[in-house]
Amino acid sequence: MNRTSSGGGTLLLRPPLVRAALVLAVVAVLEAAARGGLVEPLVMPPPSVMFARLVEIVRSGPFVTDLVVTGATVATAFGLGGLVGLMIGILFWRFPFSGAVFEPYLVSMYSMPTIVFYPILLAVFGLGTKPIMIIASTMALIPVALNTMVALRAIPPTLPKLARSLNCTRLQTYRKVLAPAAVPMVVPGLVLGFIYAVIGTIAMEFILASRGLGYRTGFFYRSFEIADMYAYILVISIVAIIVNVGLNYFERRIRRDMQ
Amino acid sequence: MQRTGVVLDRVGVVYTTNDGGSLEAVRDVSGVVADGRFVSLIGPSGCGKSTLLDVVGGLLRPARGGVVINGEQVSGPRRDTAMVFQEDSTLHWRTVVGNVAFGLEIAGVGRREREARARDVIKLVGLAGFEDRHPRELSGGMKQRVAIARALLLDPRIMLMDEPFGALDQQTRMFIGRELLRVWEETRKSVLFVTHDIQEAVYLSDEVWVMSARPSVIKSKIAVDLDRPRAPGTMGSRRFHELTSEVWELLRVESEKALDASGELRTTP
Numbered sequence: 130m131n132r133t134s135s136g137g138g139t140l141l142l143r144p145p146l147v148r149a150a151l152v153l154a155v156v157a158v159l160e161a162a163a164r165g166g167l168v169e170p171l172v173m174p175p176p177s178v179m180f181a182r183l184v185e186i187v188r189s190g191p192f193v194t195d196l197v198v199t200g201a202t203v204a205t206a207f208g209l210g211g212l213v214g215l216m217i218g219i220l221f222w223r224f225p226f227s228g229a230v231f232e233p234y235l236v237s238m239y240s241m242p243t244i245v246f247y248p249i250l251l252a253v254f255g256l257g258t259k260p261i262m263i264i265a266s267t268m269a270l271i272p273v274a275l276n277t278m279v280a281l282r283a284i285p286p287t288l289p290k291l292a293r294s295l296n297c298t299r300l301q302t303y304r305k306v307l308a309p310a311a312v313p314m315v316v317p318g319l320v321l322g323f324i325y326a327v328i329g330t331i332a333m334e335f336i337l338a339s340r341g342l343g344y345r346t347g348f349f350y351r352s353f354e355i356a357d358m359y360a361y362i363l364v365i366s367i368v369a370i371i372v373n374v375g376l377n378y379f380e381r382r383i384r385r386d387m388q
Numbered sequence: 389m390q391r392t393g394v395v396l397d398r399v400g401v402v403y404t405t406n407d408g409g410s411l412e413a414v415r416d417v418s419g420v421v422a423d424g425r426f427v428s429l430i431g432p433s434g435c436g437k438s439t440l441l442d443v444v445g446g447l448l449r450p451a452r453g454g455v456v457i458n459g460e461q462v463s464g465p466r467r468d469t470a471m472v473f474q475e476d477s478t479l480h481w482r483t484v485v486g487n488v489a490f491g492l493e494i495a496g497v498g499r500r501e502r503e504a505r506a507r508d509v510i511k512l513v514g515l516a517g518f519e520d521r522h523p524r525e526l527s528g529g530m531k532q533r534v535a536i537a538r539a540l541l542l543d544p545r546i547m548l549m550d551e552p553f554g555a556l557d558q559q560t561r562m563f564i565g566r567e568l569l570r571v572w573e574e575t576r577k578s579v580l581f582v583t584h585d586i587q588e589a590v591y592l593s594d595e596v597w598v599m600s601a602r603p604s605v606i607k608s609k610i611a612v613d614l615d616r617p618r619a620p621g622t623m624g625s626r627r628f629h630e631l632t633s634e635v636w637e638l639l640r641v642e643s644e645k646a647l648d649a650s651g652e653l654r655t656t657p
Contacts, residue, residue, distance in 0.1 A: 285475060285476075287473050287475040287476070287477045288477065288479070290447065290473065290477075291471075291477045294445055294446075294447060294469075294471040295495075296495075297494050301494060305490075305493075305494075306479065310479070312481075
């Protein structure tokens with residue numbers, strides 16, 4: 130019998146439904162494990178308790194402040210890193226010598242856990258948003274710069290030649306030919322840059338901030354309020370997933386329009 | 389000196405190579421493409437045909453000599469020349485109309501007018517019904533029609549075509565060549581057409597200029613005395629075969645030289 134036709138049975142086997150069912154199953158298992166005493170409450174309280182705390186926390190004042198602070202930090206770090214990254218990428222493409230000299234630095238920075246530099250930044254800039262911003266925007270900058278450079282280098286030489294034969298001005302060449310030709314590869318770099326800005330910000334808040342989602346998670350951890358800590362972890366995960374879904378949608382749309 | 393058409397006057401092109409040496413690509417090429425004439429440039433690969441076309445298009449400054457179009461020295465890309473390239477030069481984020489109208493857009497023609505004119509040319513090149521498609525939905529031959537339409541829309545006096553059908557398969561190529569002739573009969577632009585296909589050159593042209601291996605000179609200019617408009621049976625005619633054999637005889641020696649220089653023939657004893 131052909132089971133792949135659109136019968137009643139196949140409806141339940143749609144991948145999104147299966148995914149949702151798996152999440153529910155994991156939550157149910159964790160709940161049972163926590164309630165049955167298989168897991169210490171200090172390691173992980175039952176998910177139902179977490180969700181209850183989550184609702185209370187989301188309604189509270191400090192949470193909103195934390196969310197706004199972290200959101201603003203991520204947005205600034207991404208804006209700064211993205212802009213500088215784009216400029217570096219364009220520079221490396223436009224002046225191949227500078228690219229040849231500096232590109233390996235950028236690539237090795239890509240593989241380096243930039244966060245280990247926090248004690249130095251702390252010593253130089255003190256506690257506050259500056260070191261967080263520097264780390265997060267540096268992390269965001271690297272994939273943006275590398276993708277921009279690769280995207281511009283991948284443009285077939287016929288396109289600038291066409292622009293020249295049509296007597297395009299420099300601005301027209303950039304705006305109407307080079308930029309749109311590069312966009313499908315620049316956007317994934319921006320998406321990665323955003324993700325790095327989030328990771329950098331949260332991780333730095335964990336260790337050297339007095340506000341923000343990352344700070345609050347660490348604070349609850351240190352004060353043994355484990356249910357609240359999990360609630361914050363859940364919030365961060367949910368926000369990250371929503372943003373990621375949005376970015377992926379944006380990326381697919383751009384690619385479709387730009388292909 | 390002749391006032392109309394394209395006059396090439398002892399054009400010489402020298403490249404600086406990466407190791408600081410110099411390479412003479414073109415030497416002393418002279419010739420006239422009279423108004424409304426279809427001239428093909430044919431030669432062994434790497435002989436500088438495309439280089440010569442870039443010089444006429446104002447994209448490359450010759451080391452010696454120069455090009456005069458309608459009495460004016462070429463010093464850069466001009467409004468009365470339009471180029472068609474071998475590689476796909478469509479802008480993939482634009483529709484067919486947007487691509488065809490691109491040249492006029494750069495020239496500052498308003499949207500309404502340029503798009504209306506683009507639609508007419510799109511019909512002329514046989515792409516009616518594809519106006520709002522994107523290049524990814526088109527075949528290679530259709531993309532080259534878009535490039536030809538874009539060039540035609542600029543209403544140039546001369547079209548410079550750099551192996552425009554080089555990347556297409558043989559059948560598409562013959563068919564689109566015939567289409568090009570139909571459009572040419574209607575518009576009667578001057579054409580300078582680079583190709584390495586002998587049959588294509590003879591079938592399309594009024595004149596075939598055969599170039600030598602590097603440093604290239606024009607070895608011979610062969611007038612093609614086949615009737616216009618060229619009928620589908622032209623390729624089967626006796627005269628067509630005589631002309632293609634004549635071109636081949638001239639080309640054979642040069643191709644051997646070029647291939648020998650590149651090491652391609654070293655394996656044969």
